[in-house]
Amino acid sequence: MRTVLWFLMLIVGAAVAGATSPTTAPPTSPATISNDDSCDISTTPAATLLLPYFEVEVEKPSGGAATTLFTLINTAPEQQIAHVTLWTDWAYPALTFNVALTGYDVHAINLYDVLVNGILPAGSSSGCPVPAQATTIAPAILEDVRQALTSGVTTHCGLARIGATHHAAVGFITIDVVSACTERTPVDPLYYSDNILFDNTLTGDYQQIWPDSAAGNFALGGPLVHIRAVPGGGSAATAVTNLPYTFYDRFTPAGDRRIDRRQPLPATFAARYIQGNSNAFAADFKIWREGVTPGNAPCRTYTNNRDMNTAEMVRFDEQENPSVHRGGCPFPGCPPPAYPLPATVRVATASGSFPPMPPGSPGAGGWMYLNLNNTNILGTYSTIRSSQNWVVVSMFAERRYGVDFDAVPLGNGCSQPAPPPTATTGRGANPIGPLPDIRP
Amino acid sequence: MWREGVTPGNATCSTYSNTRDMVPAEIIRFDELENPSALGGGPCFLVCWPAYGALPAASRVSTRSSHFPPMPAGSPSVGGWMYLNLNNANALGTYSAVRASQNWVVVSLFAESRYGVDFNASAFGNGCSAAVLWPTATTGTGAYPIGPRPNITP
Numbered sequence: 001m002r003t004v005l006w007f008l009m010l011i012v013g014a015a016v017a018g019a020t021s022p023t024t025a026p027p028t029s030p031a032t033i034s035n036d037d038s039c040d041i042s043t044t045p046a047a048t049l050l051l052p053y054f055e056v057e058v059e060k061p062s063g064g065a066a067t068t069l070f071t072l073i074n075t076a077p078e079q080q081i082a083h084v085t086l087w088t089d090w091a092y093p094a095l096t097f098n099v100a101l102t103g104y105d106v107h108a109i110n111l112y113d114v115l116v117n118g119i120l121p122a123g124s125s126s127g128c129p130v131p132a133q134a135t136t137i138a139p140a141i142l143e144d145v146r147q148a149l150t151s152g153v154t155t156h157c158g159l160a161r162i163g164a165t166h167h168a169a170v171g172f173i174t175i176d177v178v179s180a181c182t183e184r185t186p187v188d189p190l191y192y193s194d195n196i197l198f199d200n201t202l203t204g205d206y207q208q209i210w211p212d213s214a215a216g217n218f219a220l221g222g223p224l225v226h227i228r229a230v231p232g233g234g235s236a237a238t239a240v241t242n243l244p245y246t247f248y249d250r251f252t253p254a255g256d257r258r259i260d261r262r263q264p265l266p267a268t269f270a271a272r273y274i275q276g277n278s279n280a281f282a283a284d285f286k287i288w289r290e291g292v293t294p295g296n297a298p299c300r301t302y303t304n305n306r307d308m309n310t311a312e313m314v315r316f317d318e319q320e321n322p323s324v325h326r327g328g329c330p331f332p333g334c335p336p337p338a339y340p341l342p343a344t345v346r347v348a349t350a351s352g353s354f355p356p357m358p359p360g361s362p363g364a365g366g367w368m369y370l371n372l373n374n375t376n377i378l379g380t381y382s383t384i385r386s387s388q389n390w391v392v393v394s395m396f397a398e399r400r401y402g403v404d405f406d407a408v409p410l411g412n413g414c415s416q417p418a419p420p421p422t423a424t425t426g427r428g429a430n431p432i433g434p435l436p437d438i439r440p
Numbered sequence: 441m442w443r444e445g446v447t448p449g450n451a452t453c454s455t456y457s458n459t460r461d462m463v464p465a466e467i468i469r470f471d472e473l474e475n476p477s478a479l480g481g482g483p484c485f486l487v488c489w490p491a492y493g494a495l496p497a498a499s500r501v502s503t504r505s506s507h508f509p510p511m512p513a514g515s516p517s518v519g520g521w522m523y524l525n526l527n528n529a530n531a532l533g534t535y536s537a538v539r540a541s542q543n544w545v546v547v548s549l550f551a552e553s554r555y556g557v558d559f560n561a562s563a564f565g566n567g568c569s570a571a572v573l574w575p576t577a578t579t580g581t582g583a584y585p586i587g588p589r590p591n592i593t594p
Contacts, residue, residue, distance in 0.1 A: 043562050045588040073521050075564065076587040104474045104586070106521050200588055203562035205547075209555060221549065221557030404557070 039414035046226035052288035074101035088163030091291035091343035157299030198229035218402035264413025267386035271407035274365035318363035411435030471517035565589030
């Protein structure tokens with residue numbers, strides 16, 4: 001009897017509480033029971049691969065020209081078509097071609113062959129059927145692509161700039177599994193409803209070769225960024241993702257902004273550096289950043305992908321002394337200046353793009369906190385969120401040693417935006433650290 | 441290659457040789473023309489099992505070595521990729537569950553005695569994926585196609 005009375009009291013109490021308390025706010029993170037719903041990026045077979053940065057010295061002869069190679073592997077028995085897009089450093093799609101991969105196929109592509117000799121590997125074509133022999137790019141098109149990647153101009157855009165000027169061809173590459181060989185690029189919304197597929201079967205790696213012994217004589221390499229479709233498989237109409245937004249967010253059609261189902265990339269990173277010393281230590285960061293121009297944007301808007309703000313950078317030396325950009329502001333409450341960086345760039349850590357070494361620091365190394373959120377100045381993203389980024393650390397010594405490795409993300413693409421400024425600046429109250437892992 | 445050992449905590453010194461002689465489950469080499477190659481010479485019972493050389497808890501092994509299948513006969517390729525199922529089958533029964541053993545693979549590529557890069561091999565699943573069955577379909581004796589595992593996270 002006592003048990004029954006307690007049970008009745010509990011029911012009445014719960015009813016009263018429900019009638020008088022305010023409505024409970026919904027949880028801030030979406031709930032899911034699908035084990036595949038992860039925003040964490042790992043090196044596992046994926047539906048999209050990203051080469052964050054490439055560089056090819058197109059004006060030099062092949063023996064002495066720096067170049068970038070990448071390899072594609074289809075890890076499944078079924079055939080796949082890999083749709084390769086070369087973008088300028090302001091995220092303009094300059095060239096696209098398809099690579100047909102039979103089951104368990106592997107293709108190695110030297111970008112020097114593509115951009116200088118106009119040679120696409122066997123199995124590559126802009127249209128089907130796929131040739132068995134290597135094909136070539138028409139000379140006029142090839143020259144236009146080279147101009148886009150070195151001078152930032154193309155006949156498609158007249159006087160409008162779509163990239164910066166540099167002696168080498170510079171940009172980034174995306175590789176997607178698709179259903180057919182077309183010349184559509186990812187900036188076309190129809191690419192997502194008609195072409196893109198979701199099979200997580202591709203894997204790949206890259207190598208950057210510097211053969212000039214006077215300027216540096218080494219190779220760098222690493223895995224491509226593997227971006228899985230979640231859930232994988234099927235066609236665009238067969239599944240819906242639980243991801244809060246996706247890698248191709250700003251290009252996807254208005255009525256279905258998450259149609260590509262690709263994992264988003266993070267915004268904050270911890271990246272190690274070493275520079276100076278008698279051993280000629282040096283470090284570069286190769287940084288890929290999500291642009292802000294939407295799909296099918298006019299050429300003149302691509303300058304917005306050149307000067308994208310960075311939310312915050314803090315340099316730590318080996319004694320944990322922090323350093324931030326001062327920007328010349330004499331007042332203690334000044335926000336740190338936003339040093340702009342384009343959609344892809346290789347920057348020396350000793351350059352003025354990053355905070356200087358703390359005054360009097362005896363060390364040559366340390367690490368940097370990078371919050372690369374661009375604040376979406378054009379408002380082209382589907383949600384209020386951080387922009388996507390990726391950072392590769394390149395370290396050198398004595399002009400003969402070199403290594404590449406990915407910087408450590410401090411969250412994933414589903415993490416809440418990290419609020420700047422941080423406590424280390426003396427002006428903020430948001431300590432630097434890993435962000436909570438939030439699954440969609 | 442890093443491989444999970446089989447000796448338990450506070451094991452006697454004489455048992456550490458078990459962590460030297462851990463045989464991988466299956467290795468398939470593909471050339472650039474998708475021709476597969478597998479090792480033979482193992483025991484036969486209904487199907488013939490390949491004979492893989494044992495690999496210890498950590499090792500650096502040339503891809504030309506006999507630990508790996510040879511290039512397919514007549515192959516014109518100098519490259520390709522390998523499928524590695526490094527499950528050691530837990531010969532001492534020291535794991536807490538029936539599962540595949542843990543492993544990690546770093547690829548080191550070299551050229552001209554002056555270039556070299558390292559990168560992690562692509563993982564076909566994660567530590568929570570169900571153990572992969574073998575031999576695979578590519579060997580001609582199995583029925584389990586090679587491919588990425590379903591992504592299972594607890």
